[in-house]
Amino acid sequence: MDEAAGTMDMRGAETSRSRAGQENVERILDRALEIFATFGFRGTRIDQIASAAGLSKTNLLYYFRRKEDLYLAVLQRTLDMWLEPLQSLDAGGDPERAIEAYIRQKLSASRDAPAASRLFALEVIQGAPILGPVLETQLADLVDRKATTIQSWIDAGKIVAVSPRHLIYTIWSVTQHYADFAAQIRAIEGRDLSDPVFFEDTCRTVTQLVLRGILPR
Amino acid sequence: MDEAAGTMDMRGAETSRSRAGQENVERILDRALEIFATFGFRGTRIDQIASAAGLSKTNLLYYFRRKEDLYLAVLQRTLDMWLEPLQSLDAGGDPERAIEAYIRQKLSASRDAPAASRLFALEVIQGAPILGPVLETQLADLVDRKATTIQSWIDAGKIVAVSPRHLIYTIWSVTQHYADFAAQIRAIEGRDLSDPVFFEDTCRTVTQLVLRGILPR
DNA sequence: GCCAGTCTTGATCGAACGGTCAAGGGGCGG
């Protein structure tokens, strides 16, 4: 598992599957995401996922022959969803609207798919043993492109001079924080993003903070 | 280990110890922090820590009879250091200086003790099974007090109206991001906070962003 | 130089875990 798995594609034995089979696979992936996201790869037991999905360990291993296969499948399924929001950060419109929309999108993801956020957090905290190559290529390129977009806003005087990459990191960290550290926020506030009031409160405050930080006065 | 361990004190058998003994304990704790911080509690093997510390598994178990004892000891040793920076956020001086100092302090911690940051991140991501009670009492109180401080700045017109707690979360998330997600940043930037230039760059940008966000124009 | 208390080691145990195997159940098309 310390191996980087190279290409990160895993078209693993796409055998034909009955409806029951497909439903099982999806249920396994759902539960596996949840459990991998809280215990990490090494920390989760395969039969833990199995019983959470309502089947035996052997039965699970019928669908995913190795633990690593399951982990990769989960990671794969989450990856695209994770990279997508940044794609839509477009140079076209005005930065205010674009960034406001991006923050809302990221916060929505933190509310609706907190496990996915935590899974990536775990991966990266562990040094990104699997996702490393993807980050160095796909993500790095994407960030470079978006940094250019932000730089163009700066050059046009639409926002103040600020390191584009740090701006991206800031938005990432703040928005994901509400998913990854939900337990901490729950301990302090007694609520999390699933509370509509708290969600709007968070969205407004973060947006205001960032926009005031970069908009010319 | 799913137990909350109640009081979080662990004056475990403070037996008398020779110099060699104390050195071993410290080396064990150092290595354990590093390894727990990347693999989590369930994910780390006890002999992994032992060999990293240069002794046998049995020998390590002489100092910490159970794996959980070691984990608690590591957590305990890191906790105070982690809560401390926020303490110094004082209402006395002007908010600009106070927050600037706080951000620098947190970023310094992320640079000098990234493993400690990651360990807490892992704990919280897992739902804070151990630290939960501490967060609900100690941390919640501390945050409440500091939120009052920030509110007093708002009332005095020194900073704009902003949810004090969200402001704290923002600063936490951004500064800790550079420790917890160092692998991701390294994949994109090719460097991290240990690079003095990058450190100052980060410090300046984050400070500027936050201060512009809350200072009256 | 002896002794008590501290440290270190290797052998070993039981449980947990990832994974295999062989056998049987069940549904769907012909």
Place this chain on the structure above:
DNA sequence: CCGCCCCTTGACCGTTCGATCAAGACTGGC
């Protein structure tokens, strides 16, 4: 109603892991 293929099961295997135990080595104080 038959046979094929997908699914499900339980028994089992080898390894790993946390933890124990008994026995010996080292060290500092007297």
